[in-house]
């Protein structure tokens with residue numbers, strides 16, 4: 306019996322190694338200002354985010370959510386600690402190398418959308434591809450397909466000022482996804498969206514994690530979308546105080 310079991314075990318395919326984290330934050334500390342006016346925004350953050358998972362970051366206003374995702378996206382330098390993205394220590398990279406790395410591997414949806422006001426929705430979404438040197442016709446085809454995915458096929462040629470807040474938010478989401486980044490970070494992606502649109506955007510984001518192995522970090526105040534998370538990291542006063550796995554998610558890391 307023992308031998309049979311041992312033989313059976315040997316024939317089993319090897320377990321795949323646990324996926325290495327797409328993001329590894331170790332002891333991240335971030336200050337703003339100096340002296341008496343110094344604010345400690347992050348007080349030693351340790352966090353791993355895996356390929357294929359959607360991690361939500363929640364917590365009261367001012368607790369450090371935007372600071373943390375800005376450090377992770379290599380938009381903001383931390384004062385202490387290390388952040389590895391796809392195995393690379395981004396804090397140690399030269400500025401130009403970091404910009405190139407971010408452009409290739411990270412898609413970021415800003416809370417304020419940050420669309421370029423003089424470009425159409427289609428051109429806004431095409432920008433990351435044009436920066437990467439794709440021919441304009443191919444960039445526009447891909448941008449158009451993404452706008453269709455977010456329900457804006459008929460709005461491609463409008464300027465941001467001609468779109469509602471919710472529509473601008475969806476353009477910002479399409480722009481963050483169009484170059485197929487390994488890591489997608491969204492700051493309050495459903496804040497301007499009605500319930501049905503918010504759900505369909507979250508379904509799209511979760512599908513990207515599940516079927517394409519991307520890592521997603523979503524900052525939210527919106528309890529209606531928590532069900533889309535695999536894990537929820539709770540922040541308070543510059544710290545991650547708890548990480549919970551959402552019951553009912555079939556996704557295992």
Ligand SMILES: Nc1ncnc2c1ncn2[C@@H]1O[C@H](COP(=O)(O)OP(=O)(O)O)[C@@H](O)[C@H]1O
Pocket residue numbers: 337338344345346364365366367368369370371372373
């Ligand atoms: N550019 C800045 N200069 C000074 N203080 C800042 C700056 N950005 C954020 N802070 C402060 O850092 C803390 C964390 O802010 P933030 O990361 O924006 O939190 P959240 O996104 O959770 O609201 C807050 O006390 C905020 O006032």
Ligand SMILES: [Mg+2]
Pocket residue numbers: 370371372416
């Ligand atoms: Mg914020």
